[in-house]
Amino acid sequence: MTLLTEGTYPHSHGGVSVWCDQLVQGMPDVDFHVIAVTGTGRESLAWELPAHVRSVASHPLWGPPPAGRAPRGRALRSFLACYEQFLLALLDPAQEHHFPRAFYRLADHAAAGILAPALRGEAAARTLVRVWNRPGLAVAAARPTLHDALTATDLLEHALRPLAADPPAGGVTHAVSGGLAALPGLIAHHRHGTPFLLTEHGIYLRERYLGFRTEPYTWPVKALMLGLFRLLAVESYRCAALVTPGNRYNRRWEEHGGTPPARIRTVYNGVDPAAFPPAGPEPRTPxxxxxxxxxxxxxxxxxxxxxxxxxxxxxxxxxxxxxxxxxxxxxxxxxxxxxxxxxxxxxxxxxxxxxxxxxxxxxxxxxxxxxxxxxxxxxxxxxxxxxxxxxxxxxxxxxxxxxxxxxxxxxxxxxxxxxxxxxxxxxxxxxxxxxxxxxxxxxxxxFTLRQTISAFRDIYRDLAGVGQRPVEHPWHRPQPQTVLDEAALGPVMAMAAGDAG
Structure with missing residues (x-):
């Protein structure tokens, strides 16, 4: 079992980290590996790991740039063609059916060690400027600048670093959030057919929309990054063998995102009532x-x-x-x-x-x-x-x-x-x-911990028996517009403004 995390277990505390620790400690007979997306790579372990956690691989988003050499000549032209298709998929709803093809090609570039160096080059930024100003794209009206392109390209370079992770060929990958944590699971599924399980404690896409409202970036930069998170959500829901939301609210989002209801199973978080007994007398001061x-x-x-x-x-x-x-x-x-x-x-x-x-x-x-x-x-x-x-x-x-x-x-x-x-x-x-x-x-x-652990033990056993089942990628024909588009995200922006929970 390979756990996929971002900013949580085993390098920090918090609710999701507690959940991961409970899961691991509750299954001492299961071997776990962890692929952790971290901040700088200098984070120390915040949890004492049991012996059946066999390995922890950290993939920092922000530390020193990954090693590798930028492509040149024909290799550079091939990369830029793929990159342009990737950018168009993020920015143009009519092109988003090309996202999987471009995304997995970028993953191949990452595995070869050329994605990060290529994105740090001038040609990548200029490609984005050209795409942004393409006739018919709404973002062109915001008059994006070269500075915007440099900022957005830098953000993309950091966000895509987990594509260089070595994805497991066997077992099951279990992403404990959507977004960047899911990248190694998607790659493992694409290359090896490794079953991919997605658990969302909160809706990653919704939280990105909430967070980006206060980020100091211009709208073109935000549109690009939110396009990435939106299409990652769609791809994750499409590829997951099973999606396990922590509540019915999340389930509704996942269904609207295109996940077939038959591939969704709600599993609530649980606690050990013996570990959290009645608290005793209240304080005298209110x-x-x-x-x-x-x-x-x-x-x-x-x-x-x-x-x-x-x-x-x-x-x-x-x-x-x-x-x-x-x-x-x-x-x-x-x-x-x-x-x-x-x-x-x-x-x-x-x-x-x-x-x-x-x-x-x-x-x-x-x-x-x-x-x-x-x-x-x-x-x-x-x-x-x-x-x-x-x-x-x-x-x-x-x-x-x-x-x-x-x-x-x-x-x-x-x-x-x-x-x-x-x-x-x-x-x-x-x-x-x-x-x-x-x-x-x-x-x-x-809501007991025993119920939670039992549910995931059954899920792991079932998925381990699924075998190699890559999802067919219908790259060569236009697909129906996903319901998780900008119109559907209007309520998200309203919620971010404080209208609803």
Missing amino acids: TLSWAGRVDPIKGLETLIRAFALVRAEIPEARLRLFGGTPRGGEGYRTSCEKLAAELGVGEAVVFEGRVEDIRDAYAAGNVVMLSSISEGFPFTLIEAMSCGRATVSTDVGGVCEAVGDTGLVVPPRDPESMAKAALKLLRDDSLRASMGEAARLRVIEQ
């Missing part, structure tokens, strides 16, 4: 607690604004935030601290940092909060529920499926609704207690 990584997608500005409204009603209230700040996220944490100070609650909002035992984070609050603008099926939520704490959560991803009627759910980016829900629970001891008890029972009945 306290809201939160656990997670300090990241814009976690919606901490909404939580801080909501807490300011709570504090106006309950002056002694406190907000305790548990979790680390990832590298590059220091500015976001500073902005959150500044917001708390501006709202007059700076002394009552405490960033606790990473906590040795996450259970302490849940025990620290009378109510556990989740304020995210995007989630899959969040571990922190079901862990807090297992600890018997009442929760207030935003209606994103699979949150409603997790909570049921055992907690309060509010719209994302809505401080007033969040504050109202928190105040309701803080002021009603019996309601908090009954919701906490019901939440733990719900976890025991529906």
Whole structure:
């Protein structure tokens, strides 16, 4: 079994990393290999790996440039022809049926060591300028510049580095997210017919659209990169032997992305109720607690604004935030601290940092909060529920499926609704207690780790028996336009603007 990860296990902590560790630890009889897409390649292991994790191969997106020599002469012309077809597929809906052919040819160039050097050359940037200004392309109206082309080409070069990974010829590849983590799995499937399994905890494409709204790039650059992520999603859904969303919300996205319903199986995250027993007595001071990584997608500005409204009603209230700040996220944490100070609650909002035992984070609050603008099926939520704490959560991803009627759910980016829900629970001891008890029972009945491990053990066994079944690539005839096009992504942009979860 080869796990494919990006920015998570085994080099960092977080919900997906916890899920990977649970999966590996729960199957000591299965040999695992890991192909990890990382940041710089200098990341140390964050998890103690058991003996049956046989290897870890790291493929950094940003460290030193990969070794290799740029093509010249006929080889360069061949590369540029393929690259131009690839760019057109990303930018022109009428050409996107050419994406698989161009994509896998680029993978061959990566395996030969010439893709990264070629993309760092002047000819690649000039090819993009020419494509961008092709008559009929909408992006031409934005008047992309040479600087835009250099920026976009550099981003593509880094994003495509995992194409150089050595894909496994046997077993099963299991991507634990869409996007760049899936690249080695797609290549293994294309070259060897290796069965490809895709698990999406959150919808990678949706999160890229949310994230790119705040990136400092021009629209032509964003259009190119989002085109890449969109067509990678389509190709991943098409090639996967099975897609295992963590909730029904994700399943709807995957069906709209073209995955046949028969190849989708929802598998919920699970926890060990014995490892997350009832948290015990509540703090005497009214306290809201939160656990997670300090990241814009976690919606901490909404939580801080909501807490300011709570504090106006309950002056002694406190907000305790548990979790680390990832590298590059220091500015976001500073902005959150500044917001708390501006709202007059700076002394009552405490960033606790990473906590040795996450259970302490849940025990620290009378109510556990989740304020995210995007989630899959969040571990922190079901862990807090297992600890018997009442929760207030935003209606994103699979949150409603997790909570049921055992907690309060509010719209994302809505401080007033969040504050109202928190105040309701803080002021009603019996309601908090009954919701906490019901939440733990719900976890025991529906979301245990044993159920999750059993489901994936069955899936691994079934896929290992599938054998070599490459998907036929209909490269030479136009295909029906995928439903995951720009029109379908309109709701995504609305959600990123704060309309819905």
